[in-house]
Amino acid sequence: MALVDYAASEGVALLTLSDPPANTYTHEMMKELDAAILKARFDADVHVLVITGQGEKFFCAGANIGMLREADPTFKYYFCLHANETLSRLEHTPKLCIAALNGHTVGGGLEIALACDLRIGRRGAGKIGLPEVALGVLPGTGGTQRLARAVGGSRAIQMMCEGKTFDFDAAQGYGLLNEVWDTPSHQDFMKRVLEYARGFAPPGRAALAVGRIKRAVQTGLEVGLEQGLALERELQAELFASEDAREGLAAYVEKRKPSFQGK
Incomplete structure (x- = not known):
């Protein structure tokens, strides 16, 4: 069992x-x-x-x-x-x-x-x-x-x-x-x-962003502020390249609810 x-x-x-x-x-x-x-x-x-x-x-x-x-x-x-x-x-x-x-x-x-x-x-x-x-x-x-x-x-x-x-x-x-x-x-x-x-999963929520927020906080708390900010920038760059970020930004401009895919 x-x-x-x-x-x-x-x-x-x-x-x-x-x-x-x-x-x-x-x-x-x-x-x-x-x-x-x-x-x-x-x-x-x-x-x-x-x-x-x-x-x-x-x-x-x-x-x-x-x-x-x-x-x-x-x-x-x-x-x-x-x-x-x-x-x-x-x-x-x-x-x-x-x-x-x-x-x-x-x-x-x-x-x-x-x-x-x-x-x-x-x-x-x-x-x-x-x-x-x-x-x-x-x-x-x-x-x-x-x-x-x-x-x-x-x-x-x-x-x-x-x-x-x-x-x-x-x-x-x-x-x-x-x-x-x-x-x-x-x-x-x-x-x-x-x-x-x-509620933290697609299509209602950008799960990639949720996961990277977690990683930024979990790791950032264990390092200095400058290192934490550097990590934050890298994770943000990763998210900007995602389909979900493109969808989120487009939905905001078009005044509609986003539909995320976790990609």
Whole structure:
């Protein structure tokens, strides 16, 4: 049985972490997630990725503790290295990625969500946080770095050292979540997330521009201003040469709605 279910439709690839009850990840799941990210990256018909968890209780509760307890230190090191590479691959993919937080999002689960561009939670669905300190370890799949970039260094240190979890509304207040939605059911939540994701795909939105905005921000935040501006110019030049830019400019002049193709 697949540990990451993959389904693509109408420009959106849905990647579902599937190892109930808590959707904890092993090296096998990370390898499947890595492959799914690459599949979506190479699919010209996919413009947006959505990552969620199977069921209604957990997005992901992080790494499988039983696996880590039995593994030797060398395996643990390479397990963390590959998990970091997988999430970096997600971040580097020039397609928008949305984390649909359908349930508890803790430990490595939050680290996966932090590697996504947008995070949307279902109100009342669960808790969120990085409680690894209670195990005597730190968040080792990018948590110390991405959380600090999301909420600031001092707040991140406090969150991780206290190891507390909090609800999605509090997380939105901290800047961890972009949206928290009231939906009657899990099915309604996922339907709304997928509808939202399709809004970033053609024909209504220039997906190439969306992807390059993502790349400009993701890389630009890690370099100096001058290097970031240089990257921005290169990405803009690439977009100016695209069919979508020609369509967008023509539609503006002709006072009509553009119809983008993602090309």
